[in-house]
Amino acid sequence: MGADGNGGGAYERDRSCLTTRITADGRDGFPVEPGRYRLVIARACPWANRAAIVRRLMGLEDVLSLGIAGPVHDERSWCFHLDPGGRDPVLGIEWLREAFLRRDPGYPHGITVPAIVDVPTGEVVTNDFERITLDLGSQWSAHQREGAPDLYPERWRDEIDDVAGKVYRDVNNGVYACGFARTQAAYDEAYRRLWQRLDWLEERLAGRRYLVGDTLTEADVRLFPTLARFDAVYHGHFKCNRQKLTELPALWAYARDLFQTPGFGDTIDFAQIKAHYHVVHQTINPTGIVPAGPDVRGWLSPHGREQLGGRPFGDGSPPGPPPPAERVPPLG
Structure with missing residues (x-):
């Protein structure tokens, strides 16, 4: 790690x-x-x-x-x-x-x-x-399948790289910087940068469906895994606890929109996520106790992001269901 x-x-x-x-x-x-x-x-x-x-x-x-x-x-x-x-x-x-x-x-x-x-x-x-x-x-x-999306379109690459770079530094890696900080000062700085960037993302996503352009791109692929793990592990385990994801209206709706898009939520196994962080990180959680919550059924609630327009797959189409051997447990 x-x-x-x-x-x-x-x-x-x-x-x-x-x-x-x-x-x-x-x-x-x-x-x-x-x-x-x-x-x-x-x-x-x-x-x-x-x-x-x-x-x-x-x-x-x-x-x-x-x-x-x-x-x-x-x-x-x-x-x-x-x-x-x-x-x-x-x-x-x-x-x-x-x-x-x-x-x-x-x-x-x-x-x-x-x-x-x-x-x-x-x-x-x-x-x-x-x-x-x-x-x-x-x-x-x-x-690739017929209808596969272009996640890194030439005309958006500079913006994708810029947004993804900020997301990596302050959010993807930022939650780890909070969780594994060894001094109060290091934690405070990581926490500040994390929440400054999450506030920036909240504002950016309030009026647009996706991070760059009007379709899914690499930028969305890179942000989603951190959001999917936020309330389950980063909020408490990594002390990223100013607010829960569910308390950030635009980001929570955006995360649900992606989760309900084929190819995103069907890769998430919350039980394995919680087991890894809480059992393996013994310096943070020496008891190895895995929390029972949070209730993840809200990921399937309506998100309302369709009203912002956008076409998830551009001129393409969604993927079919995952192979049976790769399916994750259903929520609930």
């Missing part, structure tokens, strides 16, 4: 990763090939959640298989404890670290999801969470 970096108590995420790309032309030695690769995620992880969403929106389920690490792990990081025998059925490994060490026996960085593994060799190709979603939306275009 990262490490404290500057000695002042502020949390700094370790963004070191394997930056090898899987591309249509195979420039890095890994060409796009149906069935060759396996995307490994964890339902609990917001960074992996992005990749799961884009894979769904692009309709890549039949060409890029999905491995799901369980929510609970130790210092060895993500493992496949939900699978029969505790092993991924395709890769045959118990721990994701095995695939990283096959790529580099001395791999010095974090064992993180999302990661894409080359099935024939069992080696991780990449765990570059920012690049993975962009490449699933572009490099895999020959295998």
Whole structure:
């Protein structure tokens, strides 16, 4: 998840990763090939959640298989404890670290999801969470479903990058900066920046349905996983508690709108999210007790955002339902 970096108590995420790309032309030695690769995620992880969403929106389920690490792990990081025998059925490994060490026996960085593994060799190709979603939306275009949306349209890229950058710094990573701060001053600064940005987003979304333009983009994909986890874990567990998401009218309606859009809410498993944060983060929650709440049925309540216009998929169409083996438990 990262490490404290500057000695002042502020949390700094370790963004070191394997930056090898899987591309249509195979420039890095890994060409796009149906069935060759396996995307490994964890339902609990917001960074992996992005990749799961884009894979769904692009309709890549039949060409890029999905491995799901369980929510609970130790210092060895993500493992496949939900699978029969505790092993991924395709890769045959118990721990994701095995695939990283096959790529580099001395791999010095974090064992993180999302990661894409080359099935024939069992080696991780990449765990570059920012690049993975962009490449699933572009490099895999020959295998995308008919009606797949363009999440990174050329004319909006500068604005998408600007908004997504602010969201990453102050919100996606900002909640971690609050939760893992080691001094009051570091926490106070992270909290200030988080809520300054959430107020900015609340104002921005009051009069527009999506963050950039009038369709879903990478910016929305990157904000949604944090909002989905906000009341369940970040509000209390990470001390981001000025208000709940449900108390922010525009952001709460926006989050429900996305949750009810195929490809978004059908990737969310609240039980796994709560189990991960409350059990694994022993320095924050030493008892390991997982809270029973909050009531998540409100995610299915009407959001009223249609009145703002916008076309979620642009000239495209929504994806179909997820494969049976990938379905998450229904709410309620």
